[in-house]
Amino acid sequence: MCLAMPSKVVEVMADDMAIIELGGVKKTISLGLVEDVVPGDYVIVHVGYALSKVDEEEALKTLALFAEMTAAESAPA
DSSP, rough: OOEEEEEEEEEEEEETTEEEEETEEEEEEEOOOOSOOOEEEEEETTTTEEOOOOOOOHHHHHHHHHHHHHHEEEEEE
């Protein structure tokens, strides 16, 4: 299963590329499918491409839910 995750844009570069950060990991992605992205925006990322911009509040809620699921999976039964 593949997931598209909300990620924070930390740098916008030339040629529709950007550096995003998710969980402390930085990665270079393409912004070719999304317009008007600036550092600080959140985008939905899937296989190296930003698919859309997402509201910061919604992005943070989604990331918190994923963190809860990860914590629940690693908790002793």
